[in-house]
Amino acid sequence: MRALLSKAPGGPETLVIDDLPDPVAGKGQVVVAVKACSINYPDVLIIEDKYQFKPPRPFAPGSEISGVIDSVGEGVTGWAPGDRVIATTGSGGLVEKVAINATSLFRLPEGRSFAEGASLLLTYGTTIHALLDRGHLAEGNTLLVLGAAGGVGLAAIELGKAFGAHVVAAVSSEEKAVVAKDAGADVTLVYPRAPFDKDQSKALADQFKAALGPGGADVIYDPVGGDYAEPALRSIAWEGRYLVVGFPAGIPKLPLNLTLLKSCDVCGVFWGAFAARDPKANQAHIERLFRLWKDGKIAPRVTETFAFEDGGKAIARMAARRAIGKLVVTVAE
Numbered sequence: 001m002r003a004l005l006s007k008a009p010g011g012p013e014t015l016v017i018d019d020l021p022d023p024v025a026g027k028g029q030v031v032v033a034v035k036a037c038s039i040n041y042p043d044v045l046i047i048e049d050k051y052q053f054k055p056p057r058p059f060a061p062g063s064e065i066s067g068v069i070d071s072v073g074e075g076v077t078g079w080a081p082g083d084r085v086i087a088t089t090g091s092g093g094l095v096e097k098v099a100i101n102a103t104s105l106f107r108l109p110e111g112r113s114f115a116e117g118a119s120l121l122l123t124y125g126t127t128i129h130a131l132l133d134r135g136h137l138a139e140g141n142t143l144l145v146l147g148a149a150g151g152v153g154l155a156a157i158e159l160g161k162a163f164g165a166h167v168v169a170a171v172s173s174e175e176k177a178v179v180a181k182d183a184g185a186d187v188t189l190v191y192p193r194a195p196f197d198k199d200q201s202k203a204l205a206d207q208f209k210a211a212l213g214p215g216g217a218d219v220i221y222d223p224v225g226g227d228y229a230e231p232a233l234r235s236i237a238w239e240g241r242y243l244v245v246g247f248p249a250g251i252p253k254l255p256l257n258l259t260l261l262k263s264c265d266v267c268g269v270f271w272g273a274f275a276a277r278d279p280k281a282n283q284a285h286i287e288r289l290f291r292l293w294k295d296g297k298i299a300p301r302v303t304e305t306f307a308f309e310d311g312g313k314a315i316a317r318m319a320a321r322r323a324i325g326k327l328v329v330t331v332a333e
Helices: 041-047 121-134 151-162 174-182 198-212 226-233 257-262 271-277 279-294 308-319
Strands: 002-005 016-019 029-039 064-072 084-088 097-101 142-145 166-171 187-190 217-222 236-244 265-268 302-307 326-330
Touching: 002 308, 029 084, 029 308, 041 308, 064 097, 084 121, 121 151, 121 217, 121 236, 121 271, 121 279, 142 151, 142 198, 151 166, 151 174, 151 217, 166 174, 166 198, 174 187, 187 198, 198 226, 217 226, 226 236, 226 257, 236 257, 271 279, 302 308, 308 326
Parallel strands: 142 166, 142 217, 166 187, 217 236, 236 265, 302 326
Antiparallel strands: 002 016, 029 064, 029 097, 029 326, 064 084
16 A cells, blocks of 8 residues: 655655555454545654654654545454544554554544545544633633634634634634634634744733733633743633643743733643543543534534645645645545
8 A cells, every 4th residue: 555654754845655565454443445634733743753752664644534444353343344434543644544443433424525524533622622621611701712723723713602602713814814704703813923022922912912802811722832822821811721732833931920910720732642541531522523513513624635645745834834724635535
């Protein structure tokens, strides 16, 4: 089978298509013929050896796939060849076939495309865990979403509205503001590009405060980091919750006196570890996501698709932070 492989640390240009032996389903596993694989920011980091997990090389990036079951291994029940499925893989998704534990599979609903299916679990799974388990988002809360036009940002807008929040979406361009508004944001603001000096940082904090109103943000969803973090934290409400989701703009250093002054919480969000430690709670979240999807309250926005041979270009676009919505590599028709 063909695979898009990282054979040495580096950027997307280092990825090469090569042949690997077809996988065989072990006990409790199925082999999935991959149809689509979405691209997420960890794919940028993992090929540069900057992610928390470093799989042995050669490996394929790609952590979120959809496809059709090709074969089932010993002990697998409830699944059969031909079933349409979605799953997260951690890595190894940009391949024509992949062996996956059957317990990691979810059924792709009829009428949903493989591209949509490959765009649901990681972004919405991360976000529902973040908002409910870590942020304790409640109806009537004000939610500030940074990077609001990316995959997890749009998921946060949609889920925030589904849970009854007032959503303020912060983005880096007017084009992205339109996308955030279309996703349901109540208010949008366009922030400048970092890095910021002290005066620029204060000005951005004032911009956040003006958009949020006098109460501030009950919950801040931050998948961006960098110089955006401190101004956002300065706009938090009394006893607010700041959700640390990702760092494409860099790892920030927050002045902890702000947490004292606002009596607020800074909460890390590590969905993969949560799903592994509490699979029943994660299963309940995913089932809720499927209901919201069926009811039209969430909908993965696939904005660009790439041929398998151009998978590196998809990762390059993500690395440049130019992605809006979800980028998906079509592995097979």
